[in-house]
Amino acid sequence: FGSRPAALFASPPAPAVTPAPEAAVLRKLRGASMKSVSGADLLDLCEDLEDENESVRRRALAGLAEAKKGDEDAIAEVCSHLEHLHPEVRKAAVTALGYVAEKGDKFALAGVKTRLRHWYPNVRRAACAALAKVAEQDDESAINAVCELLPHEHADVRRSAVETLEQITSKGNPQVLARLGSCLEHTDAPVRRTAVQALCRVVYSGDRRAVAMLRAKLGHGLPEIRQAALEALGLVAERGDQDALAAVSERMQDMYPDVRRQAAQALAQIAEEGDVTALAALEPCVDVGRADVKRAACDAVRELLPKDQKTTVGSQWPAFQAGPWGKLQQLEAASRGFMAPEESLTLVHAHGNLGALARAASSAAEAQMRRREEAAA
Known part of the structure; x- marks a missing residue:
């Protein structure tokens, strides 16, 4: 086949690194009071951030930590290192920017925002970290710049x-x-x-504006949007939030299985133990429908039933339908004696859940009322 062209198969050249002896850095730091490092010495320290010697970079950072803030030449030099090909140099530049620029420094913010649009994804990541060093809390322009990266492909x-x-x-x-x-x-x-x-x-957990926004999205026309809103609602809403529970319970009747599965998981996260309304909403999906939806519904039922109640919900699924999870549940049920005949309303029969689950929910409500009466007495 002949010789391979070197230009096509050679490794890309390593980034140019200017070696600087560690002693030179020490001389720069000893040359003046640490609180007055500025001018040429400050720029030299910035250049040392890309030295191949880690100890040189470390000492350069130590010097920059004591330098005067606000020098635009130093800020520009540090920002340029955010584009360096070596990750350790970019990391050092992020740290250094917090030393040479004050929070809210417009010059530094402009330099960092420019790198947020860099073609190289890792430079954008470094710019994100650097922005956290120089942006003030709730800076509108900084927030907008970062939010532009939320849909990024990487x-x-x-x-x-x-x-x-x-x-x-x-x-x-x-x-x-x-x-x-x-x-x-x-x-x-x-x-x-x-x-x-x-x-x-x-x-914060239970944020009313966030919960209201997510509840509104549960009526979106696209099922994948409803599913995303359910996932977020299960994480954001507080346990026992009745408005959120009502909205999620409605999605248990959604025509799309993925939405019903996510709704079951959200109910397990939001409803309180023994919640009759949530258990009733889960009941239709326990025995009917796609296997992953039934599994999510059964998991939610087991999560919400009072801990002193026995249940074999999900253990009757055939192996081909439930997969490894169903086999595991059947083995656990057999080893714990849960496959015994029904002895009371609180034991769901092994051959079906419809009706028996409703009785279990009713029993849960009765037990909850008894506990409240005992507490009041």
Whole structure:
């Protein structure tokens, strides 16, 4: 086949690194009082951030930590290192930017925002981390710049954007809620999942505005949007939230199995133990429908039934329908004696759940009322 062209198969050249002896860095730091490091010495320290010697980079950071803040030349030099090909240099630049720039420094913010649009995804990630160093809390322009990365095609960039949002916004920021609400309706599933993760990190549990926004999306025309809203609602709503429970219970009758499965999981997260309404909403999906929906419904029933009640919900599924999970449940049921005949209303019969589950729910309600009466007495 002949010799291979070197230009096509050679490894890309390593990034140019200017070696600097560690002693030179020490001389720069000893040359003046640490609180007055500026000018040429400051720029030299910035250049040392890309040295191949880790100890040189570390000492350069130590010097920058004591330097005067606000030097635009130093800020520009540090921001340029955010684009370096070596990850350790980018990491050092992120740390250094917090040393040479004040929070809210417009020059630094402009330099970082420019890198948020860089073609290389890892530079965008570094810029996200750097923005958290220089952006003030709830800075509207910074929030908008980060939110632009939430639909990014690379998962690592989206993850960095979520982490930065958590750091630069206060809990429940309405601007962030609106942007995340839009992302929940994105056509790409990974972007919707990113929005769910971000929402859980930028609001307090039970945030009324977030819950209201998610409840409204449960009526969306697209099933994948309803599913994303259910997932987020299960994580954001407080346990026992009756409005959220009512909205989620309605989705148990959704025509799309994926939505019903997510609704069952959300009920397990939101409903309280022994909640009769939630158990009644789960009942139709326990025996009828797709296997993964039945599994989610049975898991939710077991989660919500009072712990002193016995149940064999899900153990009657055939192996080909339930898969390994069903086999495991059957083995557990047999080993614990749960396959015994029905002895009371609280034991769901092994050959079916419809009707028996309703009786179990009724028994749960009676037990709950007895506990309340005993507590009142």
